[in-house]
Amino acid sequence: MQRRNMMKWLISLPPMLFLLVFFAAPSLIMIVTSFRYPGEFSGLAPLSASDIVSGAPSDLYGLTLETYQFFFSDTLYAEIFLKSFAVATASTLICLLLAYPLALLIARSDKRHRNLMILLVILPFASNFLIRIYAWMIILGPESALNHAVNSLLALMGLPPVMLLFSPFAVLVGMVYVHLPFMILPLYTNLEKHDPVLLDAAQDLGANRWQRFWRVTWPQSLPGVFSGTALVFIPVLGMFAVPDILGGTSDILIGNLIKDQFLGTRDWPFGSTLSIMLMLAVIVTAGLAAWLARPRAAASSTST
Amino acid sequence: MNRSIILYGLIWLLLGLLAGCSQQPAADSNQISRADGVLRLFNWNNYINPKTLRRFEQQCRCQVTQDYYSDNEELLAKLAAGATGYDLLVPTGNAMDTLIRQGALRPLDKTLLPNLKNINESYLNTAFDPGNQYSVPYATTITLIGFNREKMQELDLPTDSWALIFEPIHLQKIRGRVTVLDSQRELMAAALSYLGYSVNDTDPSHWQQAKELIIRAKPYWAAFNNTSYIRELAVGNLWVAHGYSNDMFQAAQDARNSGRSFMVDFVIPREGATLSLDSMVLHHSGRRPDIAHQFINFMLEGENSAELTNLIGSGNPNRAAKEYIRADISSNPVIFPDTAELARLEMLKELDHKQRRLLSRTWTEVKLR
Amino acid sequence: MKHPNFVLWLMAILVYAFLYIPLIVVVVYSFNDSRLNAEWVGFTLDWYGKLFRNEEMLIAARNSLIIAVSASVLATTLGTMAGLAIHRYRLKVLPILAFTPVAMPEILLGVSLLLFFLQVLNMTLGLVSVIIAHTTFSIGFVAIVVRARLQGMDESIFEAARDLGATPWQTFRLVTLPLIMPAIIAGALMSFTLSIDDFVITFFTKGVGEPILPIQIYTMIKIAVTPEVNAVSTLLMLLTLALVMLATRFDKTILHGR
Incomplete structure (x- = not known):
């Protein structure tokens, strides 16, 4: 037994220590930073220098709730969060719509072809993240064939021309494109396990194709839907590169705001506060997804 | 089983070789510099004539490496985020003000800068750096x-x-x-x-x-x-x-x-x-203030300074540069505004x-x- | 359901097109003899030539390789340990520590590490800080792959080894390690790819003055878009393509997502 214990420490301690130092500690530091004052010129005010913000009675060891008060002082920042949630929801739904038929098709294909088909999904996802965004700069650009086609179509219908690049549309396309495989893979893993006998039974009982899907396949696939949703929704929530490269004059999301606090405004405390708010939003979302997924998963497993 | 271990080893070997290969050209080009020093410049994108740069490298027998920023806020944020090792920065007035007050700059040794006399007085002694303790005007x-x-x-x-x-x-x-x-x-x-x-x-x-x-x-x-x-x-x-x-x-x-x-x-x-007056300043983290001074003095020579203006059409605070500047640029009232025009311009604080x-x-x- | 219907096929083909057309466009335009990525002018290899003469790009490629190799060695070692430990013992803290970085938006890890490096370690950002950051988020991925492999295995072989008198170390070296080797290799290749590819965390933890591939690409995209970007992209695609092919040969479990 002692040996077993020694083995346990031997293999769990190194990764544990590494992650405590480089993941847990930094997260704590971020939380502490959100309660500090920004420095006069950049970064942070020294912890003891409470004189920088004179007349702050609640000033305890150079800590303050200032950034949180600022965050909640009006609705602006809440609006940015709402907007990010909206973009994340839209991206997730579009991903789901695109991913489901493909995942279903792959899962129902011949076993020999499945691996190739799923590999074809993973391959583009393995090319560089920025390059995948950049590709859309070319496709949606003002001189591109697509842009010309869309605008001549609009002109035929008597509508004013639009710009595809640097627009909310471009941001959504980019978000969907970058995250689509995250939706396809968990869906496929789930759908692949379905027992075709159930569908046959439903057919024998007189269910049409649509009923078979809604009553049999869809409820069973919900765990896959939820894990895919989490894998798309959460990264989109914090994304700044897509709006940064493809977005127009109104496409700012939480990620961009956080980036700006560190690489533009030099306001570390507020940047940390925003990060913590994002983290809370993620935890709530993930909790919600887990809670939604649990009872249904149980239900579907009892039905099989 | 054994086969997969061998394969595993092969992959790392391959990667190591790859890393080694791509290391080669870089190492070659660094060889001269290791001996004679590197000047590290943190500059605006496209803000020096490559010809001028090459001439300087030949003259000082050293290498100049550049990193770029596209906004003063970006410069300050990157320095605040721990960017170090730069000998020279080219901030605009307000950013320079911040840097001076942060104590991030190294005072200039003017005995090493005889060409400072070339600068038009109206660009010296700005509110940001009275007496030009830290900064030498570069371009506007x-x-x-x-x-x-x-x-x-x-x-x-x-x-x-x-x-x-x-x-x-x-x-x-x-x-x-x-x-x-x-x-x-x-x-x-x-x-x-x-x-x-x-x-x-x-x-x-x-x-x-x-x-x-x-x-x-x-x-x-x-x-x-x-x-x-x-x-x-x-x-x-x-x-x-x-x-x-x-x-x-x-x-x-x-x-x-x-x-x-x-x-x-x-x-x-x-x-x-x-109006943005960009100045050359020495960052305290720079390792080669000697080359940095050499560089500043070199850039103060009329001909070298004019090359920047001829390339990018920036305003030039250097009197000695005038004669080397292309006529169509020096006669452009937007690049070289007259006194009345200058009065309408303000520098950001x-x-x-x-x-x-x-x-x-x-x-x-x-x-x- | 032996013959999935026509609509399903049509939609699937459209999705595949959506996935591949952008990449094809990037590759095709890398051979385009025009500075603008707008219309096709003619075939050229100039952009590749330019790329190989671009010293900064080569240094960036070298730095990225150094980072990716170091981070994947570290992450594979630590991640394998974590995967084994999580599978074998009822641990509470380690799974949270290992899997949270995988599930969080990357920007949070980037920001917290930036603050940590500067405030606590007071270190100059550079290759080391990026290697640490990449290792931190890759550990979770490796652990997931290794654990998945272990979950699919029959526990009785380990018991059999013990019964036959093998020491824990012998059991590990002669039984466990060979069995999970495909997962370890797949995890290594995965963390290598993740590291080469990562932009967000690199963006926050990199130093200035040491070019790194994704950052160079970002700057090129933001400042001057020339087909040189396409050329880099095409080469990188080839590299990751090869790695993914390798990874899937070793372990089919990564095909089933994380």
């Missing part, structure tokens, strides 16, 4: 409006006023063909100028007005953009851009060289604009952290709405 740019001349004539639009980028009456004719700078300070400065305030006005109610002006004009703008407007103007995709005089100069040159059917022109708006946070909030609102 003006933030203004660049435009497609033929289109403006065709649409009968005024080009000498900020109204062109802020007034919906004008903007509706050029919807989606306008970009403005993605810079909190510069765009606010333009809006404040148009409203008749100083670019350094920090009155929150004036900021409020400026914000409303910007939000009203925003639907007509194609993007916030700091660099690619140069290309887009030259190609003809963009008709109007808020940007820096040297960038507009480049766009004009590109359009002319590629034989476009239109001209790109630029004008200082009559309401006033910001630094904001304190409260103002910065408020400005960032304003900017967020601008971007959200």
